[in-house]
Amino acid sequence: MNAFLQHQITKHLEKIMKQLLIAISAMLVFASCKKGNDPVQKTEPPVQEFKKKLKTLNNSSNFNRSFNYNAERRILSITTNSNSSTSFIQGADFSVKTQSQNDIYELKNTTQNADGRIVKAERFYNNVFHSKFEYTYNQEGFLTAMQQKVISTGMVTIWEYTYQQGNLISMKSYDNGVLRYDHQFTYHTDKLNQFNIDVLDLREIGYMVEGNFGRFNKNLLKSWTYTQYPTNETKTEEYFYTTDSEGYPAKLELKIKGNTNIHNFIFE
Known part of the structure; x- marks a missing residue:
């Protein structure tokens, strides 16, 4: 091959490579722009899974509770050593009944949303219709508001809940x-x-079990400070936990104004 022909072939190859590089660069720019214009995919928070369930709770005030579950590991009843018990009906007709020595408290006639969370309910005391409840949730599945309307007086109580990093x-x-x-x-x-x-009934629902009233807190409670109005009286409770090798709480020390109450837990 003479020098002139070799020179022409080299120039032709260089031209092809240059055009190829330009085409690849354009493709990369286009792909980058397309990626930037794609809508952000919403990722749902992971569903909380409880491999073990709370079985017993005993405290230093001699108040003991036992938690019983059905075959699907859904709560069926809570029994105590103080002549009171709470029973649950799970599913679309979710309801709760607490019976003490002299009284019966019921939450029933519930309505659920598409996610299975309670959005409406009625409360009865000793078979008398007492109040109506409405519940509101955010997109992450946390309870953000609860409203109670007392039938006899018309009193409306509203609870508002604020969350940060998965905690109330x-x-x-x-x-x-x-x-x-x-x-x-x-x-x-x-x-x-x-x-x-x-x-601990942080949201003052009284019956919050997994799934029925939204998501639980991500972490264990450290302190609880509450102020009552119009007296401006403020109290603080502190919570200290001992956990087992799997991270389940085995003991809770609850401290209020220098007094300590011990709670012991067993999970199964």
Whole structure:
């Protein structure tokens, strides 16, 4: 091959390579722009799974509770050593009945949304219709508001809930629009919440079990400060946990004004 022909072939190859590089660059720019214009995919938060369920709770005040489950591991009943018991009907007709020595408290006639969370319910005391409830949730599945209307008086109480990083950090309650209580919460961010039942009743629902009233807190409670109005009386409770090798709470030390109450838990 003579020098002139070799020179022409080299120039032709260089031209092809240059055109190829330009084409590849254009494709990369187009792909980058297309990726930037794609709508952000919404990712749902992971569903909380409780491999073990709370079986017993005993405290230093000699108040004991046992938790019983059905074959699907859904709560069926709670029994105590104080002549009271609570039973649950699971599913589309979710209801709760608590019976003590002299009284019967019921939450029934519930309505659920597409996610199986309670959005409406009625409360009865000793078979008398007492109040109506409505519940509101955010897109992440957390309870953000609860409204109670008392039938006999027309009193409307509203609870508002605020969350941060998967934990309830504030709860305020209003009676007919007037602020009555302001609750503030902090958490042990190094300890995951393994409770399938809200044994502390942080949201003042009374019956919060997994799934029925939204998502649970991500972490274990560290402190609870609440102020009552109009007296401005404030109290703080502190919570210290001992966990087992799997991270489940085995013991809780609850401290209020220098007094300590011990709670022991068994999960199965």
